[in-house]
Amino acid sequence: MKNSRQGLGRTLLIATVLCFVTAAGSGPSMAADKTPALDALIKAAKAEGGTLIAHAIFDDVRGRQEVLQAMEKMYGVKVKWEYVDFPNQNRFAARLMKEAKAGRQPSTDVFNGTQSTIPRLLKANMLAEVKDWRELYPRIPADAIVPGGGAIPEHTRIGGFAYNTRLVPKDKVPNKLEDLLDPFWKGKLASTTYAAVWDRASVSEQGTFDTEKATRIRNLLSALVEKGHIVGLIGCGDENRIASGEFVGLALMCSANNVWKGQAKGAPLEIAYLEETSNITHSYMGLLKQARYPNTAKLFMVFVQTPEGQALNRKWEVADTSYYPENTMYKVVKGLNDRGVAPPYVSIPTYMKVKPEVEKWKRTYKKILVGQKK
Numbered sequence: 001m002k003n004s005r006q007g008l009g010r011t012l013l014i015a016t017v018l019c020f021v022t023a024a025g026s027g028p029s030m031a032a033d034k035t036p037a038l039d040a041l042i043k044a045a046k047a048e049g050g051t052l053i054a055h056a057i058f059d060d061v062r063g064r065q066e067v068l069q070a071m072e073k074m075y076g077v078k079v080k081w082e083y084v085d086f087p088n089q090n091r092f093a094a095r096l097m098k099e100a101k102a103g104r105q106p107s108t109d110v111f112n113g114t115q116s117t118i119p120r121l122l123k124a125n126m127l128a129e130v131k132d133w134r135e136l137y138p139r140i141p142a143d144a145i146v147p148g149g150g151a152i153p154e155h156t157r158i159g160g161f162a163y164n165t166r167l168v169p170k171d172k173v174p175n176k177l178e179d180l181l182d183p184f185w186k187g188k189l190a191s192t193t194y195a196a197v198w199d200r201a202s203v204s205e206q207g208t209f210d211t212e213k214a215t216r217i218r219n220l221l222s223a224l225v226e227k228g229h230i231v232g233l234i235g236c237g238d239e240n241r242i243a244s245g246e247f248v249g250l251a252l253m254c255s256a257n258n259v260w261k262g263q264a265k266g267a268p269l270e271i272a273y274l275e276e277t278s279n280i281t282h283s284y285m286g287l288l289k290q291a292r293y294p295n296t297a298k299l300f301m302v303f304v305q306t307p308e309g310q311a312l313n314r315k316w317e318v319a320d321t322s323y324y325p326e327n328t329m330y331k332v333v334k335g336l337n338d339r340g341v342a343p344p345y346v347s348i349p350t351y352m353k354v355k356p357e358v359e360k361w362k363r364t365y366k367k368i369l370v371g372q373k374k
Contacts, residue, residue: 037135038302042075044295050077051293052300055084055092056112057154057285063316070308071300079296084108087237090194093117097124100290109291110300114254115200115281115351116358118151121288122348127151128287128294137302144323146284146348153282154304155319156329157255158343159197161272162239167248177220177276180229180251188248189224190232190241191369197252199362200351201277205344207353214361217276221368224251233369243267252277256332260318278343280333282321 058064061083068079084107086092093113096106097120111121121127127150133140144153161174172184180189191198198221202214224230234241236254239262241247252274253259262269285301287294303309310320310327322329336342351358 033138035135035138037132038137041136041295041299041302042077045075045077045079045293045299048293048296050079050296051082052079052110052296053082053084053108053292054110054112054297054300055086055108056089057110057304058312058316059085060316063312066312066316067300067303067309070312071303074303074306074308075299077296077299079300087235089113089117093120096121096126096288100124100126105292106288106290109288109293109297111286111288112154113151113284113286114157115284115346115348118146118284118286118348119352119355121286122146122148122150126289128289128291130287130298133302136298137305139324140302140305141323144321150289151284151286151348152301152305153321153323154285155257155283155313155317156322156333157257157281157283158271158273158278158329158332159252159254159281160256160278161249161251161274162242162253162259163249163270163272164242164245164268165270166268167245173270173272174274175272177217177274180224180249181220181227185224185229185249187228187231189230190234190247190250191230191252192235192250192254193233193366193370195362195365195369196236196254197277197279198365199358200279200281200346202361203279203344203346203350203354203358205346205350207350209354209357211357213276214357218361218364218368221365225368225371230369239269240267243269255283255319257317257319264318273341273343275341275343280322280343280345282347283319284348 058067064081064083068081072078099106127148130149133145133149133152140152174180198217201217202210232247237258239250239253239258242250243262256271259269259271285304287297287301291297307326310324314320314328320327320329322333324330
């Protein structure tokens with residue numbers, strides 16, 4: 001298994017290179033498959049005036065501009081993007097629910113969320129019911145569509161342990177959680193305020209929850225805090241604080257693409273796959289039921305599924321989905337499966353089956369982490 005895990009590290013490095021090789025050679029090709037449903041959607045988006053109100057996804061204004069240019073070339077719709085910048089998606093989801101309760105227009109038409117935040121909006125009946133994604137764009141796999149239709153994947157995420165390659169010797173790179181108890185890590189680790197990845201580590205792909213494993217993780221997390229190994233709390237996306245040496249490792253990080261972004265800029269970052277905790281999830285785009293410009297929002301969500309849209313996601317976010325064979329994450333996930341070390345895939349239906357247990361343990365883990373002295 002150790003060789004397999006080391007093989008994963010090489011796979012991730014190769015994936016980083018593939019991100020840029022693929023993105024560099026990709027661009028709008030006018031190859032979008034037009035269907036009657038898509039033609040009707042394009043006309044409806046034009047009638048709306050072509051305004052898109054979207055939360056996150058493409059954080060760089062240059063990336064958003066390229067998306068708009070590509071959409072205009074592909075669909076003939078000139079789109080204006082009203083960008084909504086709200087970094088913490090849990091708080092933003094709460095804000096959207098308050099807006100809905102007050103009868104106000106939602107702050108965004110497209111919400112960028114995960115397997116934990118999208119279900120909150122589903123439960124609150126805030127996502128649109130969409131039945132025609134595959135009529136709009138047949139390339140979208142049926143199993144990529146979240147039940148109810150209001151959300152589809154934007155990119156695939158693999159959680160794990162991020163570390164500074166200049167400050168961590170090769171023989172100290174962890175293979176399992178218990179390795180973090182090594183005295184080497186004392187005073188060097190950060191975690192997240194929301195117990196990212198720890199909370200869903202005990203979820204199986206079949207939708208069962210392993211309470212015995214969750215208890216073991218709780219005890220280990222407590223030990224890491226009590227022994228002074230975890231000494232700070234940061235957010236996913238703050239891996240620059242690992243690269244700077246403020247902390248040496250992040251236990252645990254939300255998504256590999258955050259590390260890949262740093263690598264692309266020359267940051268001394270790498271990922272260690274910890275079999276007990278790493279798993280595969282998605283970042284989703286959710287269409288709000290009361291969207292101000294629903295047709296333009298849907299057209300954007302379709303565009304992100306195209307080869308051109310996925311290539312721009314790779315270029316600007318170092319991310320794509322595992323659903324399409326030409327994508328980086330498809331190759332990464334296939335490589336994991338081929339090596340027999342594939343982490344479980346936690347889909348939204350899977351997550352929903354065990355949501356009460358996950359949330360209960362998340363509260364436990366957060367209490368352990370937040371209770372420490374920063």
